[in-house]
Amino acid sequence: MYHAVSEAPARATRTLSVSPGAFAEQMEFLEDGGFTPLTTAELGALWRAGKAAPERAVLITFDDGYEGVHRHALPLLTKHSFPASLFVSTGWLPGPHHAGGELDTMLTWGQVRELADGGVEIGGHSHTHPQLDQLSDEALHFEIARCRELLVQETGAAPVSFAYPFGYSSRRVRQAVRDTGFHQSLAVNNAPASARQSPFALTRLTVRRGTGIEEFARLVEGRATGRDFARDRVLGKGYAVVRRTRRALRVAQGVRGEHGPRE
Known part of the structure; x- marks a missing residue:
């Protein structure tokens, strides 16, 4: 799970950002290690078909929708022919649907479409990035449905994957995501995903500013220790x-x- 990819991130996103150089090194590691990146949608389709994921499968995901995903990550993903999944908080993006509250420079809708054309799956991440499990039923429905509606409107494709803001969910939130038309969703919990998990509560591992290549290797190879x-x-x-x-x-x-x- 990535957020911003930037040389000079805003203070609010610095800890959960990575530098372009670190991201390049991490993508090289995945290619040299024989990993097979998938989109979240591809993993979900395999799951529903009862098929196993490829050996050394890995998801490369980005939350929120920061501009550096287009500027820095997309060229490296293209270089390695790696698919990825981007989860967009639609109200944080500039334009007619802007609701405010963003923490750093965000993607434009044009850049979102270019990412989609470049092999990046575009998924939902709510409209204004609230803690979904704290909302009323009405507000919860709005956040998920408005996000999906705008993604369809701006990209021409219905998103099938969702990521919970802050990684927070509950049974009520997961059911609302399912009812809105998403097929799978991602949490955090900093543990590898497994077939035992619900497709609406798949866990991820956080890559941070301070994640060196040795720690990154432990994460993607499933060797992360409890202290990580x-x-x-x-x-x-x-x-x-x-x-x-x-x-x-x-x-x-x-x-x-x-x-x-x-x-």
């Missing part, structure tokens, strides 16, 4: 409890607001 993501996992589990509690409180407050205080 120990802090992330502890924080993730703790914050999951916080999010569930917040959601329960909001639902309870909504009930009180509708029916008055309970004795």
Whole structure:
């Protein structure tokens, strides 16, 4: 899982960015190691057909829709003939659908279309990048459906893959993604995906600014140790409890607001 690819990322995206040089080294490693990159849609199709993925299969994914994916990543993907998947927060992109809140320079819709023409699968990542599991049912539906609607409108193709903003989901969120017409979706959890997982909760491994080539090798070869993501996992589990509690409180407050205080 990548985000920004940039020499000089914004402060808000720096930790979750990689330099163009590091990305080039990582793509060389994948080619030299005999890895077979797939799009998320290709993996989902294999899964539904009951077929095994190719040996040493790997997904190269980008979240949010930062401009550096077109400027820096696309030429390297083309060089290696690697497919990839880009998950776009449609309201962050400039143009008539812009909703604000973006953290760095974003792709234009023209660049999104060029990425699609270059073999990059375009998937959904919500409209404004909220924590989907904290939204009301109405707002949740809007975020997913509006994202899908704009991707169809701007690219001419219906997206089949989705990635949860922040990696957060719940049974309600996953069902909403499925009901909106997506066939598979990606979380984070910093663990390799496996056939035991739901196609609507596939895990990914985060590549960061500080991910050196030795750590990258451990990630893609399945040799990542617990300490590589120990802090992330502890924080993730703790914050999951916080999010569930917040959601329960909001639902309870909504009930009180509708029916008055309970004795």
